[in-house]
Amino acid sequence: MKRALITGIAGQDGSYLAEFLLAKGYDVFGLVLRDEPLRWIDPIKDRLILMEGDLRNQKSLDHAVRQALPDEVYHLGALPFVAISWKQPVLTADVNALGTTRLLEALRSITPHARIYHASTSEMFGLTEEIQTEEGLFHPRNPYSISKCYSHWIAVNYRESYDMYVCCGIMFNHESPRRGENFVTRKIARGVVDIKEGKQDCLYLGNLDVWRDWGYASEYVEVMWLMLQQDAPDDYIISTGEVHTVREFLEEAFCVVGLDAERNGKKGIEEAYIRKDNGQAVVRISPEFFRPVELTVLRGSNSKAKGKLKWEPKTRFRELVRIMVDYEMQNTRPTQSIREVKRR
Ligand code: NAP
Numbered sequence: 001m002k003r004a005l006i007t008g009i010a011g012q013d014g015s016y017l018a019e020f021l022l023a024k025g026y027d028v029f030g031l032v033l034r035d036e037p038l039r040w041i042d043p044i045k046d047r048l049i050l051m052e053g054d055l056r057n058q059k060s061l062d063h064a065v066r067q068a069l070p071d072e073v074y075h076l077g078a079l080p081f082v083a084i085s086w087k088q089p090v091l092t093a094d095v096n097a098l099g100t101t102r103l104l105e106a107l108r109s110i111t112p113h114a115r116i117y118h119a120s121t122s123e124m125f126g127l128t129e130e131i132q133t134e135e136g137l138f139h140p141r142n143p144y145s146i147s148k149c150y151s152h153w154i155a156v157n158y159r160e161s162y163d164m165y166v167c168c169g170i171m172f173n174h175e176s177p178r179r180g181e182n183f184v185t186r187k188i189a190r191g192v193v194d195i196k197e198g199k200q201d202c203l204y205l206g207n208l209d210v211w212r213d214w215g216y217a218s219e220y221v222e223v224m225w226l227m228l229q230q231d232a233p234d235d236y237i238i239s240t241g242e243v244h245t246v247r248e249f250l251e252e253a254f255c256v257v258g259l260d261a262e263r264n265g266k267k268g269i270e271e272a273y274i275r276k277d278n279g280q281a282v283v284r285i286s287p288e289f290f291r292p293v294e295l296t297v298l299r300g301s302n303s304k305a306k307g308k309l310k311w312e313p314k315t316r317f318r319e320l321v322r323i324m325v326d327y328e329m330q331n332t333r334p335t336q337s338i339r340e341v342k343r344r
Contacts, residue, residue, distance in 0.1 A: 008077030015040035055099025085144035096147035177327030206289025216315035
């Protein structure tokens with residue numbers, strides 16, 4: 001039986017990957033920052049071997065690697081929220097950049113033959129509007145992606161310096177009902193359902209006209225595994241190849257819940273979406289959700305992954321929106337105060 005160690009196992013990708021590897025018969029070890037709340041892995045916790053550890057603490061990583069003695073390592077643990085990275089740039093760098101180096105050091109000294117997947121990100125491309133390939137230049141535009149450029153290159157460097165099997169998945173956005181609540185897709189999915197059910201009056205959003213390539217997280221974990229089953233390690237862009245705006249996501253979510261609302265005012269800070277049945281504003285734009293520098297578009301070509309890994313995404317944009325909104329409709333929450341809603 002193969003042994004896998006997943007950092008960030010309680011997060012969106014970690015939880016889907018844990019389910020995927022259990023189904024393949026792996027012994028799955030997971031690093032958790034704290035033992036509660038386990039969130040998405042709670043239902044499968046008895047089938048996992050969980051260890052508390054922090055990417056800021058070398059000893060805890062050494063201990064986890066010694067306990068797991070993994071054949072495969074999936075390094076997903078990170079602080080991935082761009083907006084928070086501006087507020088906590090030092091912590092972001094410590095966890096994402098140095099945390100990766102600490103983990104690689106533990107692996108190099110304890111299990112140098114383990115195969116390693118590193119979660120790189122399309123955000124590293126930053127200010128480049130062309131369709132990206134694995135050879136594209138990085139121009140990161142926020143502390144999160146800068147920390148990820150460091151962790152990406154240190155991962156590549158351990159492959160080149162020590163001949164370790166390290167792969168980087170340069171993943172474009174991937175979403176699901178398990179996405180963190182601060183991310184715009186989840187916020188919209190929750191918000192439109194709460195508005196439809198009368199639990200919330202208005203959803204406050206930032207720039208609606210940024211373009212993103214959104215895939216479905218549950219199918220992106222398979223390709224992480226595929227990267228570690230090849231003859232040689234390599235880096236791959238993982239994307240759907242389709243881009244849509246936040247505005248499209250919002251309008252599609254309205255359709256799914258059956259909320260009839262139309263845009264009022266010029267696009268930008270003054271605009272609002274108004275409910276046709278009662279004239280109330282259901283979406284307003286709030287400057288607090290604008291970033292100091294924005295990436296207007298992120299586009300990537302997945303042809304290398306298609307060709308070499310024989311992997312292709314199946315879930316398209318409209319279906320993804322439906323999956324996320326349906327989940328929120330089936331998991332209702334108590335009414336929230338306007339203050340709470342705005343804070344998210
Ligand atoms: P996520 O849901 O936020 O999961 C991240 C996990 O990292 C969480 O379980 C978190 O623990 C853990 N973590 C945070 N700080 C830690 C620390 N100091 N020590 C140990 N663990 C720590 O994020 P995700 O969407 O699954 O993303 C997984 C990885 O893919 C991340 O590295 C992210 O940067 C990368 N990525 C994601 C996307 C995307 O669209 N989702 C795109 C490109 C790259 P808690 O559960 O305790 O908070």
